[in-house]
Amino acid sequence: MATTESQTQRTFFQKLIINLLLLACFVFLLFPVFWVATMAFKTHEDILTWPPKFFFEPTLENFRNITTAVRKARVGAVSSDFLKGFGNSLVVTISALAISLVTGIPAAYALGRFRFKGKDDIAFTFLSFRFAPELLVIIPIYLIFQQIGLYDTYIGLIWVYQLITMPMVVWILMSYFEDISVELEQASMVDGFPPFRTFLRVILPLAKPGIAASSLLAFIYAWNNFIFALILGSAKVQPVTVSALKFITAEKLRYGDIAAACILAAIPIFILSVYAQRYMVRGLSLGAVKK
Structure with a gap:
């Protein structure tokens, strides 16, 4: 009896220590997010105060600064264009993702x-677009875009963003389609469904978790991209990641404005994550284990 109680206490303390360590790791990883969120509601003076202020009077001045077209400063006028960059991000990212889904889903189905002959080579080619460094391809793409007139255009950015979204869609869904039982398609065809209708009515509904998972990851990577938009576009088409650079001015580093921009820029990803979270675990794990 004493041995059993001792083992129970030992197990309890082990679980307690593990939970405390996990909690400490969680707080450590979440603290930067918390700090940026508080900076968005602080004045510039409160941000630079030492020791740091954890209790302060919140203000919406930073959000007003970044949502107005021009902010008067001590030195001239500082153009933010944050809302325009936000809109550019939505247009480019959603368009690139839509094209990737329309073309990538059939490609992933065929590969899976x-x-x-050449199936593995084609699949590896798709993957190579994702792990190749962006700096490796940005100069050739820049020169080509200059020659064919795609520099500083929405079409050009949407096209090049396929290097981000397409491999993610194809590789996640390829493993997912491999795990969908072929007997379901055969049974559908026996019932008189042609192949294309079988794909639309049977396979795609079963693939919704994988489509949601791949769409969310592709959206996040495309939304956060910086180098392509910086090199291949000007203020006309540059997304929110590049627009945030304008908050670094000759007058000062506008920490509060940068923090507010980070909060607003994270809203689409947060909304999409909340909507797709029920599909995420199943969509990412189903293709990982083969029977």
């Missing part, structure tokens, strides 16, 4: 379901 059929066997043909």
Whole structure:
């Protein structure tokens, strides 16, 4: 009896220590997010105060600064254009993701379901677009865009963002389609469904978790991209990641404005994550284990 109680106490303390360590790691990882969120509601003086202020009077001045087209400063006028950059991000990211889904889902289905010569080479080519450094391809793309007139255009940015979104969609869904039982398609065809209708009515509904997971990850990577938009576009089409650079001025570093921009820029990702979270675990894990 004493041995059993001792083991129970030991197990309890082990679990307590593990939970405390996990809590400490969680607080450590979450603190930067908390700090940026508080900076967005602080004045510039409160941000630079030492020791740091954890209790302060919140203000919306930073959000007003970044949502107005021009902010009067001590030295001239500082153009923010944050809302325009936000809109550019929505246009470019959603368009690139939509094209990737329309073209990537059939490609992933073909790679995951059929066997043909060069299949592995094609799949690896898609993957190479994702892990290749952006700096490796940005100069050739810049020169090509200058020659064919795609520099500083929405079409050009949407096209190049396929290097981010397409590999993510194809590789996640390829493993997902491999795990969908082929007997379901065969049964559908026996019932008189043609292949294309079987794909639309049977396969795609079953693939919703994988589509949601790949869409969310592709959206996040495209939304956060910086280098492509910085090099291949001007203020006309640059997204929110590049627009935030304008808050670094000759007058001062506008920490509060940068923090407010980070909060607003994270809203689309947060909304999409909340909507897709029920699909995420299943969508990412189903293709990981083969029977």
